[in-house]
Amino acid sequence: MIDGPEVTILGAGIAGLACALACARTGRSVQVLEQAPALTEIGAGLQIAPNGGRVLNALGVRPRALESEAVHLIDGRTGRRLIRMPLGPGFRLVHRADLIAALAEAVRAAGIPVLTGIHVEAVEAASLHRGGGITVPFRRLVGADGARGPSRTFVAPDHAARFTGQVAWRAIVPVEDWPREAQIHVGPGRHLVCYPLRDGRSLNIVAVEERAEWTAAGWSQPDDPGRLRAAFADYADPIRQVLDRVEQVHVWGLMDHGLTPRWSRGPVTLIGDAAHPTLPFLAQGANLALEDAWTLAQGLDDPERWEAGRRPRVARALDAAKANAANYHLSGIKARAAHAALRLADRVRPQAMAARYAWLYEHDVTGG
Ligand SMILES: Cc1cc2nc3c(=O)[nH]c(=O)nc-3n(C[C@H](O)[C@H](O)[C@H](O)COP(=O)(O)OP(=O)(O)OC[C@H]3O[C@@H](n4cnc5c(N)ncnc54)[C@H](O)[C@@H]3O)c2cc1C
Numbered sequence: 198m199i200d201g202p203e204v205t206i207l208g209a210g211i212a213g214l215a216c217a218l219a220c221a222r223t224g225r226s227v228q229v230l231e232q233a234p235a236l237t238e239i240g241a242g243l244q245i246a247p248n249g250g251r252v253l254n255a256l257g258v259r260p261r262a263l264e265s266e267a268v269h270l271i272d273g274r275t276g277r278r279l280i281r282m283p284l285g286p287g288f289r290l291v292h293r294a295d296l297i298a299a300l301a302e303a304v305r306a307a308g309i310p311v312l313t314g315i316h317v318e319a320v321e322a323a324s325l326h327r328g329g330g331i332t333v334p335f336r337r338l339v340g341a342d343g344a345r346g347p348s349r350t351f352v353a354p355d356h357a358a359r360f361t362g363q364v365a366w367r368a369i370v371p372v373e374d375w376p377r378e379a380q381i382h383v384g385p386g387r388h389l390v391c392y393p394l395r396d397g398r399s400l401n402i403v404a405v406e407e408r409a410e411w412t413a414a415g416w417s418q419p420d421d422p423g424r425l426r427a428a429f430a431d432y433a434d435p436i437r438q439v440l441d442r443v444e445q446v447h448v449w450g451l452m453d454h455g456l457t458p459r460w461s462r463g464p465v466t467l468i469g470d471a472a473h474p475t476l477p478f479l480a481q482g483a484n485l486a487l488e489d490a491w492t493l494a495q496g497l498d499d500p501e502r503w504e505a506g507r508r509p510r511v512a513r514a515l516d517a518a519k520a521n522a523a524n525y526h527l528s529g530i531k532a533r534a535a536h537a538a539l540r541l542a543d544r545v546r547p548q549a550m551a552a553r554y555a556w557l558y559e560h561d562v563t564g565g
Pocket residue numbers: 207208209210211212213230231232233242243244245315316317318341342343344345346347365367403468469470471475477479480481482483484485486
């Protein structure tokens with residue numbers, strides 16, 4: 198019998214910290230290992246929808262957030278409104294650092310050990326390898342170490358990702374009086390999502406462009422802001438003005454990983470991006486990670502049963518995200534027809550569009 202906590206969680210991102218809290222609530226002993234020297238996040242935003250927010254509520258985690266009033270689709274080149282879909286309560290705009298800080302504070306308060314500065318090189322059936330010949334045995338491992346972590350390599354060694362033909366930039370710029378809504382500025386072959394953060398004086402931007410080739414992976418490659426401005430040079434104000442203010446920008450290639458073919462191997466079970474990295478077109482990766490964290494903690498005695506229950510919902514969300522990318526990038530006659538339909542829906546029943554996602558947002562994994 199191996200000593201140590203019942204559950205070891207690899208990765209102190211959103212999935213790992215939430216799962217640690219949820220496991221502790223079920224009375225299990227748990228520890229978290231993280232490669233970063235301290236718990237921080239990159240400077241970027243997240244939309245937390247009611248389905249993920251319910252998990253945060255159940256865990257007693259309340260990050261600093263702005264309520265989002267609507268999702269607003271805009272024709273990027275004319276600046277014309279296509280549809281503004283009002284949102285009910287529970288849609289929040291959060292800085293990632295604020296969410297990690299709130300989760301980390303709750304983990305500390307629960308007395309869960311988080312061991313930072315531990316880079317795991319490989320996962321095996323009963324131990325982790327830290328390099329330098331150091332191994333850490335575990336009884337049960339939750340792999341919350343993201344799309345490129347070693348847990349995924351152990352559980353699904355042959356699973357490869359494919360470049361989607363899209364690159365994304367992210368930036369935050371100062372603004373004044375921006376509406377409390379997520380705006381999606383659509384156009385042929387590219388779109389730009391933006392929403393305010395914190396006191397409403399920062400605007401989070403994610404801009405996506407179709408491009409034939411890409412080699413680098415990861416989130417943190419700096420780029421020349423001029424390239425972002427050039428890609429959206431024919432967009433209308435205020436987007437052009439906002440892009441003129443970008444001083445720092447990062448770019449990365451969007452990879453389609455699909456669903457990892459299996460989420461468990463022996464005592465190792467994947468959650469969050471390790472199990473199903475999502476494309477950002479439905480803003481659900483972190484929300485699904487929160488759902489995974491809660492539900493796995495309840496189903497940890499039978500992870501295969503847990504996986505069978507979760508897979509259909511996650512697959513549906515991933516498919517819906519992919520479909521959005523195509524819809525945002527329409528051109529020519531298809532774009533004109535789609536935009537006319539959206540403008541009509543905007544006049545008649547704008548809330549009907551949001552209702553199409555009731556299966557996603559109204560789901561409550563906490564049973565509250
Ligand atoms: C542009 C963009 C916008 C997005 N917007 C949204 C949104 O609005 N709403 C939403 O719900 N989702 C969004 N997402 C998705 C969301 O960011 C991810 O799905 C989510 O952060 C995944 O969390 P995770 O904890 O599973 O993985 P990660 O955040 O990747 O965390 C993994 C952790 O494991 C650690 N780790 C990795 N490897 C090792 C190792 N070898 N040894 C030790 N530790 C290791 C890492 O340091 C990290 O702390 C967006 C994604 C992108 C790219």
